Amino acid sequence: MGRQIIVIGVGRFGSAVAMELERLGHEVLAIDRSSRAIEAVADYVTHAVTADVTDLETLRELGAQDFDAAVVAIGTDERSSIMATVLLKKLGVKFVLAKAQNALHGDILSMVGADRVVYPERETGIRVAHSLTMPLAKDYFDVGPGYGLAKVFVDSRLVGKTLEELDLRGRFGVTPLFLRRGEQVIMNPHREERLRLGDELTVAGRDEQLEQLLQM
Numbered sequence: 001m002g003r004q005i006i007v008i009g010v011g012r013f014g015s016a017v018a019m020e021l022e023r024l025g026h027e028v029l030a031i032d033r034s035s036r037a038i039e040a041v042a043d044y045v046t047h048a049v050t051a052d053v054t055d056l057e058t059l060r061e062l063g064a065q066d067f068d069a070a071v072v073a074i075g076t077d078e079r080s081s082i083m084a085t086v087l088l089k090k091l092g093v094k095f096v097l098a099k100a101q102n103a104l105h106g107d108i109l110s111m112v113g114a115d116r117v118v119y120p121e122r123e124t125g126i127r128v129a130h131s132l133t134m135p136l137a138k139d140y141f142d143v144g145p146g147y148g149l150a151k152v153f154v155d156s157r158l159v160g161k162t163l164e165e166l167d168l169r170g171r172f173g174v175t176p177l178f179l180r181r182g183e184q185v186i187m188n189p190h191r192e193e194r195l196r197l198g199d200e201l202t203v204a205g206r207d208e209q210l211e212q213l214l215q216m
């Protein structure tokens with residue numbers, strides 16, 4: 001069942017979050033001070049409103065207190081980001097995720113009640129850095145200090161081989177988690193699964209182990 005979620009600030013990050021939440025079947029209320037930003041996202045979300053999110057009564061009139069969760073995705077205006085987070089928690093929104101510009105901003109957001117703080121620019125920077133050391137990886141996701149997930153292209157060198165034959169765990173210490181074949185996703189693929197051209201294999205392991213695999 002879909003949830004009701006507010007997304008405050010619909011720049012690049014916020015609009016992407018709002019539209020994906022809507023695509024996933026949730027009811028999304030997008031709010032921004034910029035009428036132009038609201039116009040750009042209005043056709044892709046349930047409701048889109050131009051409003052001042054630093055005003056408690058405005059948020060109350062919009063029914064923020066009735067929503068299940070909120071995403072504070074305000075760009076460079078840290079004061080408005082912090083104030084919106086405070087007001088949402090004051091109104092009783094159970095889960096508030098807030099975007100931070102830097103560590104200090106993130107610490108303040110946590111102190112005023114944000115349930116989760118994300119750093120999109122930093123996370124993107126980490127992924128870009130790893131993409132330079134793992135050129136054969138389609139994507140990389142940091143899961144902790146020294147550990148990550150990597151999406152690996154299945155090319156002509158891997159086609160026709162089974163996961164048992166490749167022995168990724170024994171040779172490289174990495175664990176296959178997902179195998180994507182077109183629109184089909186296979187979780188924990190069986191060791192007898194034979195790889196096909198175009199498959200995407202997601203593996204988990206230490207960064208150095210992933211690099212060894214991708215330099216194979």
